[in-house]
Amino acid sequence: METCQLKKPSLELSNQQIITPQEHSAIMRPGLAIIQVGNNPSSLTYVSKKIALCEKNQIYHELYHFPESISQKEIIHQIRTLNQQGSIDGILVQLPLPSHLSRLEISNEIKLSKDVDCLHMANFQNLLQNGEDNDIIPCTPAAVLHILDTQEIDVRNQNITVIGRSQLVGFPLSVLLLKRNARVTICHSETTVQEHVEKADIVISCAGHKELVKGEWIKNGAKVIDVGITRIPGTNKIVGDIEFNKALPRVSFITPVPGGVGPLTVSMLFKNLYRVWCRSNGLKANIDELDDELDYAQNYQF
Numbered sequence: 508m509e510t511c512q513l514k515k516p517s518l519e520l521s522n523q524q525i526i527t528p529q530e531h532s533a534i535m536r537p538g539l540a541i542i543q544v545g546n547n548p549s550s551l552t553y554v555s556k557k558i559a560l561c562e563k564n565q566i567y568h569e570l571y572h573f574p575e576s577i578s579q580k581e582i583i584h585q586i587r588t589l590n591q592q593g594s595i596d597g598i599l600v601q602l603p604l605p606s607h608l609s610r611l612e613i614s615n616e617i618k619l620s621k622d623v624d625c626l627h628m629a630n631f632q633n634l635l636q637n638g639e640d641n642d643i644i645p646c647t648p649a650a651v652l653h654i655l656d657t658q659e660i661d662v663r664n665q666n667i668t669v670i671g672r673s674q675l676v677g678f679p680l681s682v683l684l685l686k687r688n689a690r691v692t693i694c695h696s697e698t699t700v701q702e703h704v705e706k707a708d709i710v711i712s713c714a715g716h717k718e719l720v721k722g723e724w725i726k727n728g729a730k731v732i733d734v735g736i737t738r739i740p741g742t743n744k745i746v747g748d749i750e751f752n753k754a755l756p757r758v759s760f761i762t763p764v765p766g767g768v769g770p771l772t773v774s775m776l777f778k779n780l781y782r783v784w785c786r787s788n789g790l791k792a793n794i795d796e797l798d799d800e801l802d803y804a805q806n807y808q809f
């Protein structure tokens with residue numbers, strides 16, 4: 508039988524059916540397909556991190572790295588093939604896509620049960636409806652919620668300022684925080700930011716705009732989660748949205764960049780993959796055991 512580090516969580520067949528050894532080894536291995544288009548330097552880094560984690564956990568994976576010039580039709584054809592492929596449980600389309608491709612149309616081709624990033628409109632609507640009870644929570648919002656939980660940060664009745672309203676991060680995260688009964692203010696490129704940071708008990712910045720949030724804006728004792736990542740051209744360096752060193756003396760908690768939300772995002776992808784894999788094989792997911800297995804703490808530095 509194949510060994511798989513992710514086998515440790517107890518796999519209970521929900522209907523206690525008896526399966527053959529062949530069936531058993533097929534279901535012991537979750538499979539992930541990654542679709543990447545072009546050579547965006549950040550995407551190259553992120554995809555290589557996802558692949559490294561697949562290898563570490565012996566997760567079956569296929570990378571489809573297409574040139575920038577690929578047509579919408581060809582990508583959709585690939586997704587339809589992967590939708591049918593039994594060895595693939597999760598399909599991830601690495602964003603952003605080049606501007607000649609329709610992200611919406613491409614996302615909506617992903618089979619609902621294989622959509623590990625909650626990109627399909629129907630899954631996204633379910634998320635807005637169900638909040639954290641949804642089957643899939645997009646990876647970056649899930650990473651932020653994980654930080655709030657492990658730091659025991661109770662958001663009820665807290666002023667949270669979220670900076671950024673993207674479909675993958677700021678928008679769904681704001682809804683999830685609302686459902687946790689926070690008072691959420693969403694800032695974006697058409698709003699002022701400073702006054703909303705100044706009144707915030709918790710600042711969550713997902714703008715991807717280098718040091719947009721000045722340290723002196725932050726209320727004493729506030730908690731700060733920095734989701735933004737900006738690459739400094741010509742270097743390997745990345746920085747966050749927050750002036751980290753200036754914020755540090757004021758905050759009661761802050762996540763760094765690098766070493767903060769980013770690496771956790773990748774862990775959350777695997778949590779989602781494990782969930783869809785269990786679901787498609789009639790297994791009961793034991794997420795607590797998976798949390799131990801993925802050992803998130805080794806990846807971040809706060």
Ligand SMILES: Nc1nc(=O)c2c([nH]1)NC[C@@H]1CN(c3ccc(C(=O)N[C@@H](CCC(=O)O)C(=O)O)cc3)C=[N+]21
Nearest residue numbers: 552553556600601602603624646765766767769770772
């Ligand atoms: N469909 C889709 N799903 C995603 O989840 C998705 C995406 N598209 N597009 C881009 C964003 C960004 N993202 C990150 C992954 C890893 C790090 C990460 O590991 N960061 C390290 C360092 C990375 C480096 O050295 O550049 C850190 O912050 O310490 C960050 C960000 C996933 N994203």
